[in-house]
Amino acid sequence: MQSTTLILILAAMSVVAFYAGRRRSVALVGGPRQGSVLHSLPGYYGYFTAIWLLLPALGVLLLWLFLEPTVIVALVVRGLPETYQSLSAGELNLFVNNVQNLAAGDAISGESDAVLSDAAARFLAYTATSRRLLATLALGLGGLGGTIAWRRIRPDLRARNRVEQIILLGLIAASSIAIFTTIGIVLSVLFEAIRFFQKVPVTEFLFGLNWSPQTAIRADQVGSSGSFGAVPLFTGTLLITGIAMFVAVPVGLMTAIFLAEYSSQRIRDVAKPLLEVLAGIPTVVYGFFAALTVAPWVRRAGESFGFDVASESALAAGLVMGIMIIPLVSSLADDAINAVPVAMRDGALGLGSTRSETMTRVILPAALPGIVGGILLAVSRAIGETMIVVMAAGLAANLTANPFAAVTTVTVQIVTLLVGDQEFDSAKTLAAFALGLMLFVVTLCLNVVGLHVVRKYREQYD
Amino acid sequence: MTMAEMTEANGSEEQLPGNAGLGVTKMPGPKQTANGGSAVAVAGQHIELGQTIGDFRCENPYIVAENVNVHYGDNHAIKNVTLEISKQEVIALIGPSGCGKSTFLRCLNRMNDTIESARITGKITLGGQDIYGKDLDPVALRARVGMVFQKPNPFPKSIYDNVAYGPRIHGLATDRAELDDIVHTSLERAGLLKEVKDRLEEPGTGLSGGQQQRLCIARTIAVNPEVILMDEPCSALDPIATARIEDLMDELSQDYAIVIVTHSMQQAARVSKRVAYFHLGLLVEVDETDRIFTNPQHKLTEDYITGRIG
Numbered sequence A: 001m002q003s004t005t006l007i008l009i010l011a012a013m014s015v016v017a018f019y020a021g022r023r024r025s026v027a028l029v030g031g032p033r034q035g036s037v038l039h040s041l042p043g044y045y046g047y048f049t050a051i052w053l054l055l056p057a058l059g060v061l062l063l064w065l066f067l068e069p070t071v072i073v074a075l076v077v078r079g080l081p082e083t084y085q086s087l088s089a090g091e092l093n094l095f096v097n098n099v100q101n102l103a104a105g106d107a108i109s110g111e112s113d114a115v116l117s118d119a120a121a122r123f124l125a126y127t128a129t130s131r132r133l134l135a136t137l138a139l140g141l142g143g144l145g146g147t148i149a150w151r152r153i154r155p156d157l158r159a160r161n162r163v164e165q166i167i168l169l170g171l172i173a174a175s176s177i178a179i180f181t182t183i184g185i186v187l188s189v190l191f192e193a194i195r196f197f198q199k200v201p202v203t204e205f206l207f208g209l210n211w212s213p214q215t216a217i218r219a220d221q222v223g224s225s226g227s228f229g230a231v232p233l234f235t236g237t238l239l240i241t242g243i244a245m246f247v248a249v250p251v252g253l254m255t256a257i258f259l260a261e262y263s264s265q266r267i268r269d270v271a272k273p274l275l276e277v278l279a280g281i282p283t284v285v286y287g288f289f290a291a292l293t294v295a296p297w298v299r300r301a302g303e304s305f306g307f308d309v310a311s312e313s314a315l316a317a318g319l320v321m322g323i324m325i326i327p328l329v330s331s332l333a334d335d336a337i338n339a340v341p342v343a344m345r346d347g348a349l350g351l352g353s354t355r356s357e358t359m360t361r362v363i364l365p366a367a368l369p370g371i372v373g374g375i376l377l378a379v380s381r382a383i384g385e386t387m388i389v390v391m392a393a394g395l396a397a398n399l400t401a402n403p404f405a406a407v408t409t410v411t412v413q414i415v416t417l418l419v420g421d422q423e424f425d426s427a428k429t430l431a432a433f434a435l436g437l438m439l440f441v442v443t444l445c446l447n448v449v450g451l452h453v454v455r456k457y458r459e460q461y462d
Numbered sequence B: 001m002t003m004a005e006m007t008e009a010n011g012s013e014e015q016l017p018g019n020a021g022l023g024v025t026k027m028p029g030p031k032q033t034a035n036g037g038s039a040v041a042v043a044g045q046h047i048e049l050g051q052t053i054g055d056f057r058c059e060n061p062y063i064v065a066e067n068v069n070v071h072y073g074d075n076h077a078i079k080n081v082t083l084e085i086s087k088q089e090v091i092a093l094i095g096p097s098g099c100g101k102s103t104f105l106r107c108l109n110r111m112n113d114t115i116e117s118a119r120i121t122g123k124i125t126l127g128g129q130d131i132y133g134k135d136l137d138p139v140a141l142r143a144r145v146g147m148v149f150q151k152p153n154p155f156p157k158s159i160y161d162n163v164a165y166g167p168r169i170h171g172l173a174t175d176r177a178e179l180d181d182i183v184h185t186s187l188e189r190a191g192l193l194k195e196v197k198d199r200l201e202e203p204g205t206g207l208s209g210g211q212q213q214r215l216c217i218a219r220t221i222a223v224n225p226e227v228i229l230m231d232e233p234c235s236a237l238d239p240i241a242t243a244r245i246e247d248l249m250d251e252l253s254q255d256y257a258i259v260i261v262t263h264s265m266q267q268a269a270r271v272s273k274r275v276a277y278f279h280l281g282l283l284v285e286v287d288e289t290d291r292i293f294t295n296p297q298h299k300l301t302e303d304y305i306t307g308r309i310g
């Protein structure tokens, strides 16, 4: 039986169980008029029954589907002739692959022989048996669970509490998915980074001034043993982030001040959605805007002033990134300003302050922690931003503070290290994980501090 | 409005049907006058409500509001109110929730300007000067007409900076010593100096509610206003703090005209010289405090002060 069919049958059974459970609860107390004798609403008894039908059945189904491939392969391999048993792991793997492909009717590599087709036939047979067993077991357990639950229905059974408990468990499971995924990602990055630091000392990575990750692939290749000093990458990131914040903070802040305090409702109604549109533009679009429009413009402008501007300058990437971040800064600052109680504003106005005095002397100081928190979040966004810098910032790891020079960033290097054909245990590839770890740590700190500041400030007025 | 007109208006009021049955005690003479307003029927009350009973004019008026109307969008919040306030008095505005007390108060220092939907017509003069006139700067006006709000709203600054805020923005002090002086006298007059003189650098938000409210009063008198508006200044305070603020009002009334909105009849009776009763945007009755509480003229006023509405 197909597992989809099985699931459909289980669904149908659970519907039946729901109605059966509800009927029984009502019948037990002698009709719907006596409903108040029941501990819970009749529907809860229905859910109770259905849940106890579904839970064991689905549990067995999932476990079975998870274990089935391993078990069947093991069985098939056990039935192979002696010569095959002693094959190396890789060869055996290939053989098993062929068996599965043949069984599924797909193309196989090499010639089909008697052993192979025999194994494929046995594979099919095992699978069929397994499915039959599964169907019996799942339906049987489900039916059993449902029946037991159904029989346990009494007027004083706390069905609502049981059902809500199970729902709560479901909610907890769902919310832990995100947490466990995060932990998994962090751990995997951490382990790869540790492998990198076994090849390259931490001190060289953190304090080295030279970044050229080209390692020799063959032993006889000339030259580069690779050097992994990450300082130029971090200064490059810092430079571009700095330029971006130089654009985004004043513009975003002034936008927020205007929208929150000076503009009329009509302007606000138009400007806020427009800012959201700006926030919704995919970064890749910003990227080619930076590379194709802004970079040449910066170069021409710089040259007309007599500067030597690289065609992929930090300035172009930073400017565009700043524009990208404006909506973030302005919306967070707007929130912070709006969180300052109206009473504060009224108090200042009532003392005869002008609007700008109210803004600069009362509202902004009161909103400052929130604004700072917002800026920290924006910085962490800028540091992690990839697409714009990949397209517009270049690859040369120059250690410079000159905004007209080409620099590269941590994110750009991670992309270039991992794109294309790579050996997955070379220092070059592993360096990407070390960079990723650094990036993660930095943005995590910024986010924690930023969120903390924002939250602390919120509490102040609640 | 001439005397003749007033008597005439008064006469027309007496002819209203159904008026007599509502327990309105009539006082002879010009005590009872009309405010020249439009007739508004309140459900169940067949009274011409556009008219104010009592002394809405006074000797030596300093603030004069003539036929003031306020609309919030379509909501007619203040209906043709005329009221005079002299410089040497405390006047209490009372009335059920939503009747427009705060709105009227906010007209007097143009705080309603900050509300986009608010529209104000009529004329309000302060010491003879039209406060809605073209050449008047609302910012300067608010320095002359201080306001204390319902909820204490000290700025998140130090106690000193809270009080010094007004003098600083208006440039009232030329040097630090003078500023210190203003801060100290203001705190002193607000009755707060003793409690805070050792902690002037601590944040004003760290004070108790009653202290915060006195800080707000100190902040207001630091700019040396002519009038102080108070919108339920004690509604967030306990009886002891309330008593202190009431004493303070008493003292301040020597130098300032005080307009106070309150929901407490007792407070109105204790602090004010005159009481104005608002109902649904109309100014129903104005009179000496004693007279309002012992002998209200209008049925609505009586119902309100005896606790039947509100």
Ligand SMILES: Nc1ncnc2c1ncn2[C@@H]1O[C@H](COP(=O)(O)OP(=O)(O)OP(=O)(O)O)[C@@H](O)[C@H]1O
Binding pocket: B072, B075, B077, B095, B096, B097, B098, B099, B100, B101, B102, B103, B104, B115, B117
């Ligand atoms: N900012 C505003 N925008 C729109 N309508 C308002 C605004 N403020 C007050 N109103 C309306 O004006 C009317 C009078 O309100 P106001 O605040 O003056 O009443 P109040 O007498 O002070 O009431 P309370 O005793 O509850 O403070 C109400 O109908 C209210 O809904």
Ligand SMILES: [Mg+2]
Binding pocket: B101, B102, B103, B231
């Ligand atoms: Mg009010």
